[in-house]
Amino acid sequence: MQTAERAVDTRHMQISEEIAIQIRGMNKWFGQFHVLRDIDLTVHRGERIVICGPSGSGKSTLIRCINRLEEHQSGQIIVDGTELTSDLKNIDKVRSEVGMVFQHFNLFPHLTILENCTLAPIWVRKVPKAEAEETAMHFLRKVKIPDQAHKYPGQLSGGQQQRVAIARSLCMKPRIMLFDEPTSALDPEMIKEVLDTMISLAEDGMTMICVTHEMGFAQAVANRVVFMDQGQVVEQNTPREFFNNPQSERSRMFLSQILGH
Amino acid sequence: MSDTHAQTVRFVRDSMLPQAAPPAGQAGAVRWLRENLFSGWLNTILTVLGLIAVFFLLRGLVPWFAHSVWNANTLTECREIIAQIWGPDARGACFAVVRDRWQQWLFGFYPAHLYWRPVLALVLLFVALAPVLVPGMSRRLMAVSAIYPFLGFWLLWGGSMWLPVVALLGFVIGWVVWRALRGVSPLLAIIAAVIVPVLWWLLAAAPVDRALSSAIPLGIDAVRSDRFGGFVLSLTIGVAAISLSLPLGIALALGRRSDMFLIKTMSVCFIEFIRGVPLITLLFTASLLLNYFLPPGTSFDIILRVIIMVTLFAAAYIAEVIRGGLAALPRGQYEAADALGLNYFQAQRLIVLPQALKISIPGIVSTFIGLFKDTTLVIFVGLLDPLKGITDAVRASMEWKGIYWEPYIFVGTIFFIFCFGMSRYSMYLERRLKRDNR
Numbered sequence: 001m002q003t004a005e006r007a008v009d010t011r012h013m014q015i016s017e018e019i020a021i022q023i024r025g026m027n028k029w030f031g032q033f034h035v036l037r038d039i040d041l042t043v044h045r046g047e048r049i050v051i052c053g054p055s056g057s058g059k060s061t062l063i064r065c066i067n068r069l070e071e072h073q074s075g076q077i078i079v080d081g082t083e084l085t086s087d088l089k090n091i092d093k094v095r096s097e098v099g100m101v102f103q104h105f106n107l108f109p110h111l112t113i114l115e116n117c118t119l120a121p122i123w124v125r126k127v128p129k130a131e132a133e134e135t136a137m138h139f140l141r142k143v144k145i146p147d148q149a150h151k152y153p154g155q156l157s158g159g160q161q162q163r164v165a166i167a168r169s170l171c172m173k174p175r176i177m178l179f180d181e182p183t184s185a186l187d188p189e190m191i192k193e194v195l196d197t198m199i200s201l202a203e204d205g206m207t208m209i210c211v212t213h214e215m216g217f218a219q220a221v222a223n224r225v226v227f228m229d230q231g232q233v234v235e236q237n238t239p240r241e242f243f244n245n246p247q248s249e250r251s252r253m254f255l256s257q258i259l260g261h
Numbered sequence: 262m263s264d265t266h267a268q269t270v271r272f273v274r275d276s277m278l279p280q281a282a283p284p285a286g287q288a289g290a291v292r293w294l295r296e297n298l299f300s301g302w303l304n305t306i307l308t309v310l311g312l313i314a315v316f317f318l319l320r321g322l323v324p325w326f327a328h329s330v331w332n333a334n335t336l337t338e339c340r341e342i343i344a345q346i347w348g349p350d351a352r353g354a355c356f357a358v359v360r361d362r363w364q365q366w367l368f369g370f371y372p373a374h375l376y377w378r379p380v381l382a383l384v385l386l387f388v389a390l391a392p393v394l395v396p397g398m399s400r401r402l403m404a405v406s407a408i409y410p411f412l413g414f415w416l417l418w419g420g421s422m423w424l425p426v427v428a429l430l431g432f433v434i435g436w437v438v439w440r441a442l443r444g445v446s447p448l449l450a451i452i453a454a455v456i457v458p459v460l461w462w463l464l465a466a467a468p469v470d471r472a473l474s475s476a477i478p479l480g481i482d483a484v485r486s487d488r489f490g491g492f493v494l495s496l497t498i499g500v501a502a503i504s505l506s507l508p509l510g511i512a513l514a515l516g517r518r519s520d521m522f523l524i525k526t527m528s529v530c531f532i533e534f535i536r537g538v539p540l541i542t543l544l545f546t547a548s549l550l551l552n553y554f555l556p557p558g559t560s561f562d563i564i565l566r567v568i569i570m571v572t573l574f575a576a577a578y579i580a581e582v583i584r585g586g587l588a589a590l591p592r593g594q595y596e597a598a599d600a601l602g603l604n605y606f607q608a609q610r611l612i613v614l615p616q617a618l619k620i621s622i623p624g625i626v627s628t629f630i631g632l633f634k635d636t637t638l639v640i641f642v643g644l645l646d647p648l649k650g651i652t653d654a655v656r657a658s659m660e661w662k663g664i665y666w667e668p669y670i671f672v673g674t675i676f677f678i679f680c681f682g683m684s685r686y687s688m689y690l691e692r693r694l695k696r697d698n699r
Contacts, residue, residue: 096602
């Protein structure tokens, strides 16, 4: 387990009263299988939430519902005041406000790093090319790989690719970032560079929801840990309370499994 | 190192080993021969048998080619020359037939004083292809590519200048309509941009063409479709069908993967029907049946009908090839495009198709090569293809009665040049588009 070594700067990490994401009584099925059961979750602007739980517990499916990569069958999801229904306009609106980082990066291999970052701003936000490139270079500097801008994703290491993926999302100036196991496909040596990038993002006050197994990261930056099992939220608490004093039997077992060695 | 154990012996490397060359005898021609031709007794026997087969093949072919005659007026004269020089039993090729009749294989019965038109059309074809096929060409050449279909048509068939202009105007009208309505409703704009030009072509085009032609009679000699033949015919059908079948194939492939039930069903039915039927059936349909379905009085050019059928045929195959490429894309690519907020058409155009088409290049080019060679099947609807139509016409003449191999070798060689060219281009394209070091 990688622990964030540097002290986290908390100056901007203010949580406002404003609600960023509101999920009420949400259910989802894959065929007959009830993946998400009666989920209630409220995320305030500036909050950083870590979702953890055993595999198959529905945590990835949950955050994929937030930008409608998966469709929910009942209940309500309201993102930034827009309710997700089958209305394509609302879906596009939410997707352009919510950035997502995937486990397998999903960079576009036929485009350069810079083109990967400027594509969506140019075509979705209709930003002029020069301005989009300037923004892209700004975020590539922020994730510390401006010198790779003209290479193709296949020429970069896993950690670099994931940082590009983060920069690509940031170029859309999202108000919310979703991370779906961003470090699970990385070599141990590269996990830290990605986590550092995520920490600096948190320091800037970004609203973040991360599905991750990096408990060190959770302790350093999260203000809430959501523990899921069998498609349900089992426990929600501050990281300190969750790790030191887990309330449910299931959480205790999970923590002993992953922290035990 | 075999007697050292990690548990018992401490080991710390103090210098890293540099890269070394492989030992002598492990590289070079001798090793290659031993490994590939004589690696065992079975392999050695096969090598010897292969060499014997090659020897007998060459023993037959080399003298035949070496004795070829290029200057003669008839087959009899040809044979006399061979007997005179190489002895009465010698056999030789009589390529004089090619020298004598090459125009016919290339141009069919196209009027001889108008040969410059198909030649110019071919030259302009390469100009029009250049910006599409070669990277870094001037974007302005794209204008040539855009008007080439109309220009090429006019050069080949001739006639009034206004017919292609009026046809081109249909596209311009469609574009104007789309621009005008785009702000109102994108869907309405697309539908109107299809319907209005079609109405123009069906209703307005003919009278406008007649009016313009009588007002300003500008034109070149018209050439009827039955004068077309040989490679002019093959290339006309081949180039037109290739350039039309790719977009249609892409649309069908996307349609088959669409979530919309009606579009999906229609694409599947079309693809499966066309693939389930031999091309010759479609060509017969084009030449015979289509006339029954069309309103009486419409005369629909036979070459145009064949082009339509060959296009539909190739499009069904291309659709399946591209579907393979689409299926090979990881789901994550679609998800990333969705997550960034790209809409369906943007995602297809910017993310999905560039990658899927790249994967499909070998299959697409195979289909194109097959299509080009299949143009010889037009003989079955009475058009003079170079392979059988023209060759039979040549062999029916008094001078060249009885000649057999030489025309086929000539026609085969020209087909080979075109097909091999396409094949090499596709390999070049694959190399150029290679982006990752996977």
